[in-house]
Amino acid sequence: MTIGEFEYLLLTAAARLGEKAYGAAIRQEIESATKRRCSIGALYTTLDRLETKGLLKTWMGDATPQRGGRAKRMIRVTAKGIQAATAFYDAVTRVSRGVTWEANRRMVGP
Amino acid sequence: MTPMWRLVDIVSRVLEPDEQDAVRGDFAESGETSGRALRGLLGLALRRQTALWRNWRPWLALLGAVAPFGILLSLVSRRMAQSSAITSWLYLNNWDWTYVRNTGFRLDFAHDVAIVLFEFLLLSCWSWTSGFVLGYLSRRAIWINGALFCLVLVTVELWGMPRFLGRSLLLSRADDFSPNSAVFSGAFYREVFPLIVHTVLVLLPSLWGMRQGLRLAALPLPLRTMLWASSALAMTTLAMQNSPWWQVRTWNNQPPPPPPAHLPYLAPLAVIGPLGYLLATTIGRRWPGRSAAFK
Numbered sequence: 009m010t011i012g013e014f015e016y017l018l019l020t021a022a023a024r025l026g027e028k029a030y031g032a033a034i035r036q037e038i039e040s041a042t043k044r045r046c047s048i049g050a051l052y053t054t055l056d057r058l059e060t061k062g063l064l065k066t067w068m069g070d071a072t073p074q075r076g077g078r079a080k081r082m083i084r085v086t087a088k089g090i091q092a093a094t095a096f097y098d099a100v101t102r103v104s105r106g107v108t109w110e111a112n113r114r115m116v117g118p
Numbered sequence: 119m120t121p122m123w124r125l126v127d128i129v130s131r132v133l134e135p136d137e138q139d140a141v142r143g144d145f146a147e148s149g150e151t152s153g154r155a156l157r158g159l160l161g162l163a164l165r166r167q168t169a170l171w172r173n174w175r176p177w178l179a180l181l182g183a184v185a186p187f188g189i190l191l192s193l194v195s196r197r198m199a200q201s202s203a204i205t206s207w208l209y210l211n212n213w214d215w216t217y218v219r220n221t222g223f224r225l226d227f228a229h230d231v232a233i234v235l236f237e238f239l240l241l242s243c244w245s246w247t248s249g250f251v252l253g254y255l256s257r258r259a260i261w262i263n264g265a266l267f268c269l270v271l272v273t274v275e276l277w278g279m280p281r282f283l284g285r286s287l288l289l290s291r292a293d294d295f296s297p298n299s300a301v302f303s304g305a306f307y308r309e310v311f312p313l314i315v316h317t318v319l320v321l322l323p324s325l326w327g328m329r330q331g332l333r334l335a336a337l338p339l340p341l342r343t344m345l346w347a348s349s350a351l352a353m354t355t356l357a358m359q360n361s362p363w364w365q366v367r368t369w370n371n372q373p374p375p376p377p378p379a380h381l382p383y384l385a386p387l388a389v390i391g392p393l394g395y396l397l398a399t400t401i402g403r404r405w406p407g408r409s410a411a412f413k
Contacts, residue, residue, distance in 0.1 A: 030140075031140055031141070031143075031144045032143070032144035032147045032148050035144070035148070036148065047157075047158050047161050047162075048141060048144065048145075048158035048159065048161070048162050049158060049159075049161030049162035049163075049164070049165050050161075052137065052140075052141065052162055053162070053165045053166070053169070068136050068139070068140070071139075071143070072143075074146070074147055075143035075144075075146050075147045076142070076143065076146040078139045078140070078142050078143030078146065079136070079139045079140060079143060080140060080143060081136070081137070081140035
């Protein structure tokens with residue numbers, strides 16, 4: 009199963025957050041990692057697409073007072089999702105080997 | 119709640135209830151400004167609506183119901199408003215209590231009132247069924263299809279068909295209604311009364327029907343078949359008993375020709391639409407394990 013860049017970002021953010029993965033948290037994670045705005049439209053439609061592909065599972069969580077008593081859409085990456093994200097990461101790593109920015113990054117460090 | 123947040127609240131209703139909750143909660147948690155929330159929400163709503171139109175159902179509703187039913191209902195409404203305006207003028211504007219003592223008058227009065235009420239009942243049944251079919255087929259695409267349907271209803275009622283744009287009914291002269299000029303010389307029966315009939319008996323029942331159609335979830339196959347058969351029958355009577363060309367002539371203020379004699383009078387079957395719905399939902403609620411299908 010091949011995925012795109014934004015789908016990879018979303019899967020990675022969800023995997024990093026683990027049990028605390030839900031809409032707002034994933035959005036914040038993506039925005040702080042990429043330094044770019046993540047629109048709510050892109051987030052929720054991509055979540056649906058990934059769920060249809062079987063790469064993640066979502067369900068409605070509990071409501072909290074800080075959210076004005078509204079429920080969260082909780083997210084968990086499935087085994088198939090981990091596989092797809094790994095494949096994407098491997099492909100990016102392989103294709104980046106030896107290019108200038110990859111070499112520069114190794115010299116400067118993460 | 120500020121007007122902007124109220125707008126966010128209204129736009130968010132386009133989304134499914136669970137998604138609505140999640141998105142509004144995300145906005146509250148991340149302290150989003152109302153402007154950014156509205157932009158984000160509009161983007162999401164647009165994506166969701168676009169996705170809905172990949173299905174055949176909204177297209178069927180748009181092509182099969184919005185334009186034909188919208189135009190036909192407006193034309194029928196105009197004709198019924200004109201005929202009931204004549205009856206109304208005849209009795210209300212010329213009322214004399216001494217007439218009541220006359221048996222012949224009482225019989226005529228009861229007969230004429232019954233006809234007007236019956237026509238109004240048929241019109242509201244046709245309108246409700248049109249809205250219901252539209253809501254059921256469109257589902258969440260009803261925001262677009264419903265708005266277009268209302269637009270067709272209002273446009274045909276106010277401005278008419280393109281051919282007659284230059285002389286809409288709102289601007290028509292009294293002598294356009296020459297056979298009944300005494301009735302239509304006043305602005306009320308010529309312009310206001312048709313709008314009242316159209317709003318109360320077409321627009322409101324259609325919106326109600328859309329709501330019912332939208333709220334109806336899965337029904338067992340036999341009930342679904344019954345519901346569709348009754349709706350189809352009701353809409354067939356609308357098309358059959360109200361031949362569009364005849365309606366256009368009436369709407370253009372030409373004396374209507376007599377209804378085609380070779381057609382049986384099927385208009386009363388219009389009530390089958392709402393009745394079929396009542397029956398299907400009542401049985402559906404008692405159907406084993408199906409009560410969850412109703413919201």
